[in-house]
Amino acid sequence: MAQNSNDGFPVVIEGGGSLPDYMTAQKTVLDERLVKNGAILFRGFGVVTASDFDAAVASYGEASFTYAESLSNAVRVNVTERVFTANEAPPQTSIFLHHEMAQTPIYPSKLFFFCEIAAEEGGATPICRSDILLEQLRAQHPALVAEFAAKGVRYTNVMPPTDDAGSGQGRSWRSTLNVDSRDAAETRLGSLDYEWQWQADDSLRATTPVLDAIRTLDDGREIFFNQLIAAFRGWQDARNNPSKAISFGDGTPIAADDMAVAITLSDALTYDLQWQAGDVVLLDNFLVMHGRRPFVGKRRVLASLIS
Ligand code: FE2
Numbered sequence: 001m002a003q004n005s006n007d008g009f010p011v012v013i014e015g016g017g018s019l020p021d022y023m024t025a026q027k028t029v030l031d032e033r034l035v036k037n038g039a040i041l042f043r044g045f046g047v048v049t050a051s052d053f054d055a056a057v058a059s060y061g062e063a064s065f066t067y068a069e070s071l072s073n074a075v076r077v078n079v080t081e082r083v084f085t086a087n088e089a090p091p092q093t094s095i096f097l098h099h100e101m102a103q104t105p106i107y108p109s110k111l112f113f114f115c116e117i118a119a120e121e122g123g124a125t126p127i128c129r130s131d132i133l134l135e136q137l138r139a140q141h142p143a144l145v146a147e148f149a150a151k152g153v154r155y156t157n158v159m160p161p162t163d164d165a166g167s168g169q170g171r172s173w174r175s176t177l178n179v180d181s182r183d184a185a186e187t188r189l190g191s192l193d194y195e196w197q198w199q200a201d202d203s204l205r206a207t208t209p210v211l212d213a214i215r216t217l218d219d220g221r222e223i224f225f226n227q228l229i230a231a232f233r234g235w236q237d238a239r240n241n242p243s244k245a246i247s248f249g250d251g252t253p254i255a256a257d258d259m260a261v262a263i264t265l266s267d268a269l270t271y272d273l274q275w276q277a278g279d280v281v282l283l284d285n286f287l288v289m290h291g292r293r294p295f296v297g298k299r300r301v302l303a304s305l306i307s
Contacts, residue, residue: 012041013040015044017045017140018045023061038142042282064305069106072171074086075175077242084302087204090166091296093292096234098231100285103231108307110282110305110306111303111304119189124274124275125281130223130225131221131223131270136265137262147248152212154210155208156206156208161204167238194207194209203239232245232256
């Protein structure tokens with residue numbers, strides 16, 4: 001029988017039986033714990049393959065958010081209909097804390113991860129409570145939080161013409177926008193209120209409309225719901241310069257010193273989820289940011305997103 005080990009962060013549920021059965025039977029209780037805590041780790045449920053994982057997600061019973069419809073920058077590969085590789089970026093690349101797809105107007109509400117193969121070294125998934133981060137940031141730098149709330153943020157990203165798996169945000173514009181021509185790309189971007197410029201090498205520089213940097217959940221908790229830390233620390237590749245990736249919604253720059261305050265606080269709040277093969281994690285994408293530590297060896301973590 002499954003046991004509820006604790007209500008620390010994350011909640012750890014150590015199992016014995018079938019995870020799909022547990023998901024179905026405990027759905028209501030799981031959701032109550034998830035909304036309070038933000039993260040649940042299921043360990044020891046005998047989840048071995050991508051299709052075992054797919055079955056557990058299916059039993060949870062909520063609609064999938066598919067990679068094809070998303071505007072994610074990450075290069076991913078579908079394994080089953082619901083399940084895909086978390087990010088094809090190389091092992092030495094850090095993926096910094098973010099809310100999944102908060103740099104776009106379309107994002108999932110919850111995320112499942114499954115560790116099929118644990119890294120030999122490293123490869124933890126850092127997780128950080130975004131409501132606590134915002135509370136601390138407001139205490140330390142109220143003017144910055146007020147500016148984020150008043151102005152929102154915009155993100156600029158240069159997308160290659162074909163997938164670049166060497167980058168953490170190497171998804172091509174064709175795949176990101178789910179189109180096969182420049183005309184169709186412009187139609188899609190226009191419908192989403194983006195601004196764009198074509199580059200000489202057929203890559204596409206796109207700037208989002210003004211997006212929230214801070215959101216209020218239905219229960220009144222406020223969250224630092226954005227992609228600022230990941231973009232500022234990590235959107236570095238052949239096409240992208242992190243210092244140009246973010247701005248306030250009115251186009252004014254966000255000072256590096258200000259970002260440093262948020263980064264220092266988030267680092268102190270971060271818990272490193274050290275994967276064991278077979279682990280499944282459920283995250284509330286509004287309450288919790290996640291990332292990926294660099295690793296050595298063959299690590300395989302699969303993901304599935306809930307609408
Ligand atoms: Fe992510």
